[in-house]
Amino acid sequence: MSRYYTKDHEWIEIAGDTGTVGITDYAQAQLGDITFVELPSSGQQVTRGSSVSVVDSVKAASDVYTPVSGTVADANHALTDAPELVNTDAEVGGWLFRVTLSDPAELDGLMDRAAYDLYVEGL
Amino acid sequence: MRYLPLTDTDRSEMLAVIGASSVDELFADVPAEARLAGPIAGLPPHASEMAVERHMAALAAKNLSAGVAPFFLGAGAYRHHIPASVDHLIQRGEFLTAYTPYQPEIAQGTLQVLFEFQTQVARLFGTDVANASMYDGSTACWEAILMAGRVTKRGKTVIAGGLHPHYLATVRTMARFTGDVLDTRLPVLSPEPDDAELIAAIDGETACVVVQYPDILGRIPDLAAIAKAAHAKGALLVAVVTEPVALGLIEAPGNLGADIVVGEGQSLGVGLNFGGPYLGLFGCREKFLRQMPGRLCGQTLDADGRRGFVLTLSTREQHIRREKATSNICTNSGLCALAFTIHMTLLGGEGLTRLARLNHARAQSMVSRLTQIPGVTCLNEAWFNEATLILPGDAREAVHALAERGILGGVSLGRLYPDAPELHRGLLVTATETTTDEDIEALAEGLAAVFAGEPA
Numbered sequence: 001m002s003r004y005y006t007k008d009h010e011w012i013e014i015a016g017d018t019g020t021v022g023i024t025d026y027a028q029a030q031l032g033d034i035t036f037v038e039l040p041s042s043g044q045q046v047t048r049g050s051s052v053s054v055v056d057s058v059k060a061a062s063d064v065y066t067p068v069s070g071t072v073a074d075a076n077h078a079l080t081d082a083p084e085l086v087n088t089d090a091e092v093g094g095w096l097f098r099v100t101l102s103d104p105a106e107l108d109g110l111m112d113r114a115a116y117d118l119y120v121e122g123l
Numbered sequence: 124m125r126y127l128p129l130t131d132t133d134r135s136e137m138l139a140v141i142g143a144s145s146v147d148e149l150f151a152d153v154p155a156e157a158r159l160a161g162p163i164a165g166l167p168p169h170a171s172e173m174a175v176e177r178h179m180a181a182l183a184a185k186n187l188s189a190g191v192a193p194f195f196l197g198a199g200a201y202r203h204h205i206p207a208s209v210d211h212l213i214q215r216g217e218f219l220t221a222y223t224p225y226q227p228e229i230a231q232g233t234l235q236v237l238f239e240f241q242t243q244v245a246r247l248f249g250t251d252v253a254n255a256s257m258y259d260g261s262t263a264c265w266e267a268i269l270m271a272g273r274v275t276k277r278g279k280t281v282i283a284g285g286l287h288p289h290y291l292a293t294v295r296t297m298a299r300f301t302g303d304v305l306d307t308r309l310p311v312l313s314p315e316p317d318d319a320e321l322i323a324a325i326d327g328e329t330a331c332v333v334v335q336y337p338d339i340l341g342r343i344p345d346l347a348a349i350a351k352a353a354h355a356k357g358a359l360l361v362a363v364v365t366e367p368v369a370l371g372l373i374e375a376p377g378n379l380g381a382d383i384v385v386g387e388g389q390s391l392g393v394g395l396n397f398g399g400p401y402l403g404l405f406g407c408r409e410k411f412l413r414q415m416p417g418r419l420c421g422q423t424l425d426a427d428g429r430r431g432f433v434l435t436l437s438t439r440e441q442h443i444r445r446e447k448a449t450s451n452i453c454t455n456s457g458l459c460a461l462a463f464t465i466h467m468t469l470l471g472g473e474g475l476t477r478l479a480r481l482n483h484a485r486a487q488s489m490v491s492r493l494t495q496i497p498g499v500t501c502l503n504e505a506w507f508n509e510a511t512l513i514l515p516g517d518a519r520e521a522v523h524a525l526a527e528r529g530i531l532g533g534v535s536l537g538r539l540y541p542d543a544p545e546l547h548r549g550l551l552v553t554a555t556e557t558t559t560d561e562d563i564e565a566l567a568e569g570l571a572a573v574f575a576g577e578p579a
Contacts, residue, residue, distance in 0.1 A: 036413065038413065051447075056413075056438050057438070058438075059438070060438055060443060060444070061438040061439060061443065061444050061447070063447065
């Protein structure tokens with residue numbers, strides 16, 4: 001399995017030692033039209049569960065927490081001009097940032113797709 | 124809001140409903156030792172309205188107030204003429220509110236005024252955007268420091284010696300709770316501010332440099348040089364303007380490289396009011412818009428394509444974003460902003476420049492007359508409407524002696540900096556369009572008489 005989910009509605013896709021992070025389709029639907037995404041800078045050190053990005057919608061400004069610790073490797077700068085990508089393509093083209101993992105064991109605490117779907121059903 | 128008094132019958136009916144026998148019984152849970160027994164010590168017993176008015180009028184008559192004496196005080200609060208139309212218009216029922224309304228979009232007129240206010244402030248400051256106002260200049264100054272920390276993710280602030288000491292006191296109070304590091308210095312009595320020393324203090328940890336323009340001593344710092352040095356270290360320049368009328372003559376801080384410009388708007392449309400309520404002004408570069416504190420009005424089109432106004436980007440604000448908000452201010456100084464906007468609209472750009480020229484001309488007359496007094500010199504190389512005189516002795520004593528002669532002769536540096544004796548011969552004097560030749564002559568003769576030791 002290479003994709004994991006959090007209870008805060010982030011997804012992380014693992015390739016090698018790097019994880020790509022976004023918010024789930026469920027999360028974007030709850031937020032409504034997304035108007036702005038504040039992205040982290042490359043090289044920034046982050047710890048699991050800390051807020052590293054902010055997604056502004058017409059309803060709210062919501063923090064996005066990194067599911068893993070490590071170093072920010074990249075951010076999706078396409079969102080600066082097209083934040084609506086998070087609405088239209090939340091789980092692929094609407095990714096937010098990439099993290100080089102410092103502790104891959106942190107992934108063990110995350111959910112797989114089936115577990116996340118069950119979790120969302122229970123909300 | 125109406126005042127609805129209670130009758131004894133109302134009161135006893137309400138008490139009967141909740142099963143209490145007296146109002147005092149409602150306070151039974153307050154421990155006896157925490158309750159007040161009898162009248163408050165030192166306060167006189169109640170009196171009739173007429174007696175209170177008579178008493179207050181007698182107290183007020185003891186004041187030597189700005190409107191009745193030759194008046195040269197400034198230092199962050201400026202006496203300017205306010206056209207009668209400003210007071211008339213702000214008191215219209217459609218406008219008369221202290222804040223943005225709770226249901227803002229229903230008050231389109233109020234939002235339109237705030238939108239125009241923002242436009243005026245942004246043009247005055249040379250910034251891309253401005254917010255719908257803050258409490259006053261000093262709190263706007265602190266908010267700018269907080270904002271610079273959010274933008275740069277750094278925690279150190281370098282503050283020029285020319286920042287008003289009361290603004291610095293506000294910043295110190297707030298920084299105690301946030302842990303921001305403040306690198307401060309006292310002003311030095313030199314003809315020009317020591318920009319080189321300030322520039323040398325900027326390092327790679329610095330979030331922003333805070334520079335007042337003109338500074339507390341009336342001098343004009345070289346903002347462009349400071350901005351360049353700050354940007355080279357990745358820091359922001361915060362410019363603070365306590366006398367916005369000056370910007371009718373000197374270059375807007377935003378055009379000189381300031382990233383955030385804050386100020387006190389009292390000078391335009393708001394009276395001295397014993398120090399408040401005043402009007403915080405706040406503008407910045409567009410790229411920092413989402414880190415800007417406070418309310419922001421936007422212009423849009425409604426469903427039928429008609430022009431309309433909204434409060435925009437509210438998701439940054441406390442009522443939505445809670446503790447992650449850009450600021451705990453969730454309001455603005457609505458009525459003072461309205462007065463500012465009306466006064467600015469009456470003046471127009473050209474009128475503001477003429478007003479500024481007039482202020483400067485009055486200050487030139489003031490300084491050239493006062494420096495004819497033996498022993499009195501002017502510190503400043505340049506000034507707008509306020510300059511620092513150096514007296515032969517402690518300026519505090521001179522100010523008291525002048526007040527006894529019915530002259531409000533300026534703000535002594537000893538009052539602003541009681542712990543810095545090297546500044547105590549300094550006297551800040553201000554002239555505005557309200558200052559007459561007779562006022563200047565009265566101050567000059569009064570000062571000469573004080574130094575000559577003549578009795579009042």
